[in-house]
Amino acid sequence: MQSTSLRYFLEVVKSGSIADASYRLNVASSAISRQIAKLERELGVELFERRPRGMVPSAAGEVLSAHARRTMLDAERVTAEIKALQVPDRGFVRLASYEGFAVDILSEAIAEFRKRFPGVTFHLWVGNSVEVAQLIQDGEADIGTTFNLAPPRGVKIEQVVRRPMHALIPKHLPLASLESVTMTQTLNYPVALPDKGRTQRHLIDAAFAMQGLVVEPVMSTNCISALRRFSDAADCIHFTSAIRTPGRTDMGDFIAVPVDDEVMTDSVLHILTMEDRTLPVAVRAFLDMLLDNLHPSERGETDKFA
Known part of the structure; x- marks a missing residue:
């Protein structure tokens, strides 16, 4: 189902050298070199730039690697679908997301999906939006979610979700009674930020900078879960783009109050897949459920980067 030459070629692209690819594949270096040479003869071009510290794909190599990844993924899909004819609810879904969406949306969505299809398993990778887009582009994840990032080439936007920012304000603070707050008003209280x-954080800093303001958070972290726990314990204002309904929202000890700021109303998340890839049955079913669960008012037009 999978071309040996393409498989070896992709491993060299990923590893950066024939020696490393040989180790990872447990195949002789000479065999890998022969397959690469065979591809180069057939195509009439050099697929790699040979450098002292390794091998880097040429322009032609980049084109072939994009094709090869799709070919390999399609082969995996066909194999999975043939197996699914015998056990329809089997499958494996690889998700990549920024942390806020992973915590607020994806964890519950996975649990809901598995109630219907208990034979489907998941892996959820959490990182920043640039890393998520790269995983989708490389075929290392099936579905990705990014925040305020224009996805790269080779990535399809399945859905644009517009989510204006809210400030999460402790209920006992006067700001919690307002219908909306400005960035300036939040500076009068302790603030915790990513x-x-x-x-x-880039979005929040830009909103303050547009007004000539600088924010000094009492606590900052790259872990959204830790930020939220600290804010709960220390009564700090923090921000979220996870609120699905417009206006003020009761969040237990906090009130989510819309931020009245042009920059902060521009936040969007994208739900991504690899361009021109036919998704496996289980992945497609989960993606459809995820899109159906989005609030109708959040949806933007589906877009695609060529």
């Missing part, structure tokens, strides 16, 4: 490596 660290500067997070996309949400």
Whole structure:
């Protein structure tokens, strides 16, 4: 079902050298070299730039690697679908997401899906939006969610979800009674924020900067779960884009209050898959359920990057 030459070629692309590919595949280096040479003869081009510290795909190699990844994934899909004819509810879904969406949406969505299809298993990888998009582009994840990031080539946007930012304000603070708050008003109270490596922090810093303001959080972290636990314990204002309904929302000890700021109303998340890939049955079913569960008012037009 899978071309040996393409499989060896992709491993060299991934490993950066024939020696490393040989180790990972447990195949002789000479066999890998022969397969690469065979591909280059058939195509009439060099697929790699040979450098002292390794091998880097040429322009032609980049084109072939994109094709090869789709070919391999399609072969896996066909194999999975043939097996699914005997056991329809079997399958494996690989998800990649930024942390907020993973905690607020995906964990519950996976649990809901498995109630209907208990034979389907999942792996959820959490990281930043750039890393998520790269995993989708490389075929290392089936479905990805990113925040405020224009996806790269080779990635299809299945859904655009528009989510204006809310401030989570402890109920005892005067700001909690307002219908909306400004960025300036939040500076009068302790604020906890994601660290500067997070996309949400970039958005928040930009909103403050547009007004000539600088925020000094009492606590920052790259872990959203830790940020929320700290905010609960220390009565800190923090921000979220996970609220599905417009307006003020009761969140237990906090009130989610819309932020009245043009920058903060521009936040969007994208649900991504690899472009031109036919998804396996279980992946397609989970994606359909995820899209159906989105609030209708959140949905934007489906888009695609060529």
